[in-house]
Amino acid sequence: MTSGGGREWRxxxxxxxxxxxxxxxDEAASxxxxxxxxxxxxxxxxxxxxxxxxxxxxxxxxxxxxxxxxFFSKHVAGLTIWRGIKRIEPGGQRIxx
Numbered sequence: 001m002t003s004g005g006g007r008e009w010r011x012x013x014x015x016x017x018x019x020x021x022x023x024x025x026d027e028a029a030s031x032x033x034x035x036x037x038x039x040x041x042x043x044x045x046x047x048x049x050x051x052x053x054x055x056x057x058x059x060x061x062x063x064x065x066x067x068x069x070x071f072f073s074k075h076v077a078g079l080t081i082w083r084g085i086k087r088i089e090p091g092g093q094r095i096x097x
Contacts, residue, residue: 009038032057036068048072050079054086 009015012034013027027034040051054069071082087095 012038032068036070040070043072047074049074050076052079052082052086
């Protein structure tokens with residue numbers, strides 16, 4: 001991807017659908033991942049080389065993906081803190097590994 005905006009996003013499956021274009025079955029199977037990957041690449045190009053995401057993607061009551069929780073930092077310390085926080089479940093229970 002190029003920096004400064006670019007038009008690459010127009011070839012991503014959701015953008016194709018929004019424009020009324022057809023997408024392949026492979027594109028349909030991984031509908032949201034291209035957006036996440038493109039966004040992560042774009043931020044890496046801006047210097048945010050330390051990245052992570054929370055699994056799973058958050059869904060609504062109908063189990064439809066709603067959003068991804070992503071983390072970006074320009075310093076490794078931020079990633080260390082983030083990963084420590086991810087090991088704490090919503091109820092406060094800590095995950096060992």
